[in-house]
Amino acid sequence: MPLLEIQKLTHRFAGLCAVSDFNFAIEPQELVGIIGPNGAGKTTVFNLITGVYRASEGSIKLDDQELVGLTPHAITKRGIARTFQNIRLFKELSVLDNVRIAHYGQIAYTPTEALLHIGRFRAEEKRITNQALDLLSIFKLDEMASEKAKNLPYGLQRRLEIARALATKPRLLLLDEPAAGMNPNEIIQLMEFIGWIRKTFSVTIILIEHQMRLVMGICERLVVLDFGATIAQGLCSEIQNNPKVLEAYLGVEVAQ
Amino acid sequence: MSKLPNASHSSLIERWHMLTGSRLFWAIVMIAGLAFCMAASTYEFLDLYLQLILIYVGINIILTVSLNLINGYMGEFSVGHAGFMAVGAYVASLLTVHVFPPGAQNLLFPLAILAGGIGAALVGFLVAIPSFKTRGDYLAIVTLAFCMIVKSVLENIDAVGGPRGLLGMEKLTTLPWVFFWTALSVWVIRNLVYSNFGRGVLSIREDEIASDLMSVNTRQVKIIAFVVSSFFAGIAGGLFAHALQFINPRMFDILKSTDILIMVYLGGIASIAGSIIGAVIYTILLEVLRPLGVWRMVLMPLMLVLLMIYRPRGIMGLKEIRLFMPLRDLVTEKLWRQKKKEAPDASA
Numbered sequence: 001m002p003l004l005e006i007q008k009l010t011h012r013f014a015g016l017c018a019v020s021d022f023n024f025a026i027e028p029q030e031l032v033g034i035i036g037p038n039g040a041g042k043t044t045v046f047n048l049i050t051g052v053y054r055a056s057e058g059s060i061k062l063d064d065q066e067l068v069g070l071t072p073h074a075i076t077k078r079g080i081a082r083t084f085q086n087i088r089l090f091k092e093l094s095v096l097d098n099v100r101i102a103h104y105g106q107i108a109y110t111p112t113e114a115l116l117h118i119g120r121f122r123a124e125e126k127r128i129t130n131q132a133l134d135l136l137s138i139f140k141l142d143e144m145a146s147e148k149a150k151n152l153p154y155g156l157q158r159r160l161e162i163a164r165a166l167a168t169k170p171r172l173l174l175l176d177e178p179a180a181g182m183n184p185n186e187i188i189q190l191m192e193f194i195g196w197i198r199k200t201f202s203v204t205i206i207l208i209e210h211q212m213r214l215v216m217g218i219c220e221r222l223v224v225l226d227f228g229a230t231i232a233q234g235l236c237s238e239i240q241n242n243p244k245v246l247e248a249y250l251g252v253e254v255a256q
Numbered sequence: 257m258s259k260l261p262n263a264s265h266s267s268l269i270e271r272w273h274m275l276t277g278s279r280l281f282w283a284i285v286m287i288a289g290l291a292f293c294m295a296a297s298t299y300e301f302l303d304l305y306l307q308l309i310l311i312y313v314g315i316n317i318i319l320t321v322s323l324n325l326i327n328g329y330m331g332e333f334s335v336g337h338a339g340f341m342a343v344g345a346y347v348a349s350l351l352t353v354h355v356f357p358p359g360a361q362n363l364l365f366p367l368a369i370l371a372g373g374i375g376a377a378l379v380g381f382l383v384a385i386p387s388f389k390t391r392g393d394y395l396a397i398v399t400l401a402f403c404m405i406v407k408s409v410l411e412n413i414d415a416v417g418g419p420r421g422l423l424g425m426e427k428l429t430t431l432p433w434v435f436f437w438t439a440l441s442v443w444v445i446r447n448l449v450y451s452n453f454g455r456g457v458l459s460i461r462e463d464e465i466a467s468d469l470m471s472v473n474t475r476q477v478k479i480i481a482f483v484v485s486s487f488f489a490g491i492a493g494g495l496f497a498h499a500l501q502f503i504n505p506r507m508f509d510i511l512k513s514t515d516i517l518i519m520v521y522l523g524g525i526a527s528i529a530g531s532i533i534g535a536v537i538y539t540i541l542l543e544v545l546r547p548l549g550v551w552r553m554v555l556m557p558l559m560l561v562l563l564m565i566y567r568p569r570g571i572m573g574l575k576e577i578r579l580f581m582p583l584r585d586l587v588t589e590k591l592w593r594q595k596k597k598e599a600p601d602a603s604a
Contacts, residue, residue, distance in 0.1 A: 050469055076471040090462035092574060093455075096587065100452075101459045105471035107452045111480050114451035115444050117582070121451065128452075129586045137594060145591060168471050 001064070003028045003204050004049070004080075004172055009058035011041075011048055018044040020228045022058070028171070031198055031205045033219035035212075037248055040225040042208045043085060046174050050082055051075045062172070077105040081170035083161045085177045085208075091150035095141055095160060098149050099132040102167035132167060138200075139163045154181065159193075166201055173203045179214050191217045216240070224248065276579055286439055293431040307431050309543055311499050314434035315492045316535035318441045320519040321528060322488035325445055327517070328525030329454070330481050331461030333392065335513045336383065336399030337489050339406040340376040342508035344490025345497040346416055348372035352498065353424045365428045369437065369494040376490025377483045379406075384482035388475055391464070403510055410505040421504025422497075429499035437495060441488045442580075446528050448484060450582050457481050458526075518560060521570050528580040530572030537571075 002025040009022040019041040026032050034042050047053045049060055051072040060067045067075050081102075090098050107128065113119040136142040139159055144152060152160060158178060165173060178194070179187050195218055198205055209215045215222060215236070222239045224232040226248040232239055239245055275281050296302045302310070319337060326334045351368040352361060386398045411419045448454050456477035459467035468474050497503045515538075523534020545552040563570070578584070 052465060052469070071473075072465075072468040073471050073473050076469055082469060084466070088463050088466040090459050090466070092462060093458055097455055097458070101455045101467065101472060102470040104452055104456055104473070109452070111453055114453050115447050115484070117447045117451075122583070125451075125583055126586050129583075130590055133587070133590050133594065142591065142594060145587065164470060 002026055003030075003063065004206075005059075005061045005064075006049070007059050007061075009045070009048060009055055009060065011044060011053060011056050017228050019048065019225075022225075022228075022230055024223060024230075024233075026172075026204055026206060028204055029198070029202065030221070031194075031207065031219055032221045032223065033207045033209055033215040034223045034225060035209055035215055036225035036231075039227075040248075041228040042225055043176060044228075045225070046082060046176055046206075046208065049075075049174065050080060073105065076168050076170075079169070079171035080174065081165035081168045081172075082174035083158075083165050083176055083178065085180060087154075087157050087161055089149040089157055089161055089164070092148060094146050095136065095149055095152065096129075096132055096145040098160060098164050099135055099167045100128055102164045103128040103132065105168065135163055135167055155186065162197065166197070166203075170203055173197070173201075173205045175205060175207045177208055177210060179209060179211050184213070187211060187214050190214065194218055273578055277582075277585060289439070290432055290435055293435040297431040302431075308499070309539065310431055311429060311434045311495075313536055313539045314431075314438040315495050315499070316516075316519060316539050317438050317532050318488050318492040318495075319516045320523060320535040321442055321445050321531040322485045322492070323516050324520050324523075324525065324527070324531045325448070325457070325481055325485045327520055328527065328531075329449060329461065330457045330478075332387065333396040334399040334485075335396055335510060335517065336403040336406075337485075337516045338508040338510070338512035339399075339403040340380055340486035340489035341493035341496065341512065342406050342410060342503075342505065343379050343486075344369075344372035344376040344493030345503050345508070346372075346410065346422065346493075347375035347490070348494030349422050349425050349497045349503060350416065352426065352428065353422065361426050361428060365433070365498070368428075368498075369433075369491055372494035373487045373490040376493065377487035380482045380486025380489075381479060383486070384479045387478050387482065400510065403508075403513060407505045407509055410508075417504070419505060421502060421507075423502045425498050425501045427498065427501055429495045434495060434499075437491050441491065442528060442532070445484065445488070446580050446582070448480070449528070453477055453480050461526075522560065522563060524570030524572035524575065526574050527570075527572040527576050529577045530570055530575070533571055 004026050006022060006024040009019055010017070011019045022045060034045065036042055044053065048055050049067070051067065051070055051074070055068050058068070062078055062080065065078070067078070090101065107124055109120045109124050113121045133142055133145060136145055141156065141160055141163060144156070149157065149160060162175070162178070175194070179190055182190060191214060194205065194207070197203065207215065207219060219236060221234065222236055223230060224239060224245050231244045231248060232242045297307060319341065323334065323337045326332050348368040348371060351371055352365065356364045356368065383399065383402055387395055390398055410416060416422055449457070456467065456472045456474070459470070459472055460474055460477060464474060519534040519538045520531065522538055523532070524530030541556065542552070545555060548555065567573070
């Protein structure tokens with residue numbers, strides 16, 4: 001049974017059809033890439049899955065349970081986490097707090113216990129602080145735990161964003177252009193890093209990407225979007241030579 | 257770059273932090289403070305004028321620290337704090353004037369204050385609802401409208417004196433009570449800020465959509481923040497009414513909200529220490545500059561302009577002193593242990 005199943009997903013922004021009739025399924029532990037030119041609707045698909053937008057039509061099911069209509073935090077609690085194309089860390093907060101905030105849904109104490117610092121408060125705080133610091137040390141960020149997120153170099157900010165997403169304990173991780181702004185060398189490192197995350201945290205990953213080098217290197221399957229429509233779907237080798245894909249990326253040759 | 261704790265607790269600073277981190281220390285400080293206030297008000301070794309100023313300092317600390325929760329920590333811009341204060345002032349005053357028997361006023365006073373806080377909290381809950389969908393300038397307008405509604409409702413109810421106001425309260429607000437409620441508000445808001453929900457409040461300021469996607473229930477967080485903030489504004493209102501022994505709706509208009517805003521931005525956003533500093537400086541300066549007469553109202557705004565130019569985030573903006581940061585030991589202890597495991601020789 002697929003982990004995530006999307007059927008006939010359509011989304012319109014006042015007349016503009018950002019995503020139309022999108023069908024997609026991903027099995028547990030798979031790594032699938034979504035590619036397409038600018039404005040193809042890739043990020044919109046992520047926004048629909050995570051509940052930032054409410055789908056106009058269609059269904060999104062995680063483990064056979066409908067997600068359309070749920071709030072983003074409810075969807076995150078069910079096991080979907082994401083990163084953003086333009087890094088969206090909590091800039092003025094510490095690296096540690098960035099990760100601790102992602103534990104919000106896992107805390108067992110009530111507001112009253114928090115206001116009076118009684119009951120389970122201290123034990124729970126200790127538990128999540130330890131968890132967060134352990135996660136940071138896995139990502140080699142523990143030395144910067146008390147540093148403000150905005151003071152981190154760009155590459156580490158990307159890494160922190162992935163750590164923060166993993167802190168929500170997802171089964172499905174959505175990475176939105178993780179290689180944006182990276183040089184070829186860094187992209188090779190990132191490829192290894194993503195593969196390592198998949199193994200270590202046993203998560204399923206959907207990856208939006210621009211850079212062909214990255215997707216061809218690590219994805220098993222690809223989905224190609226153009227103007228909201230799915231123009232191709234299949235193994236990397238099939239996609240590479242698909243005339244429709246080449247057309248979308250390179251344009252059509254005009255007869256002279 | 258990293259701030260790892262000093263492994264040996266030998267330095268004086270470390271000892272001081274250990275001391276201020278203990279509950280016993282705080283219990284002693286609180287009891288000593290309360291005893292001082294009781295002695296001061298019973299034996300009058302502080303003259304009544306000085307006591308009154310201290311009472312206003314306390315009330316202003318409560319107002320500032322509670323508004324800072326919304327405007328500083330959550331990053332919204334509420335100008336309706338005086339409205340919550342009005343609700344608390346009227347609820348508490350109606351209870352002491354019309355409901356409680358004259359003989360038991362002193363005994364029942366805390367109940368009246370508490371009822372004022374609860375009344376304001378209920379109204380705060382209602383104001384939290386538009387904040388789900390509205391942010392920034394738009395929420396500011398909602399809270400402005402709320403403040404005007406409270407004022408005009410009060411002006412049109414004859415049972416609470418209408419525009420003439422309400423009087424007949426005994427002078428029940430004493431220095432020990434103000435100390436108690438001020439300490440309580442600072443403690444509770446500090447507790448909230450350094451909890452899961454407080455981190456939720458901060459994340460809403462930083463990036464609301466990202467925080468929702470990181471599993472923060474933003475609606476729950478906003479309700480908690482508004483209810484707690486307005487509760488303490490109501491408490492401050494009740495104390496204010498029983499210090500002045502007279503209230504009318506005009507006291508709680510937008511100008512009163514502006515006063516509180518000034519104290520928040522003077523002391524610094526998102527800081528408990530800043531809230532206290534801002535409230536103390538503003539209240540005392542207003543008194544000290546009283547001989548200047550009308551010029552006071554020129555000098556104070558001028559100081560604010562200069563402050564905004566040279567320190568736009570206020571005196572303590574986004575900074576906190578260790579005194580108001582609980583549970584730091586959890587972080588430092590764990591980091592220290594990790595460090596020790598990695599490099600056993602270094603810790604010796």
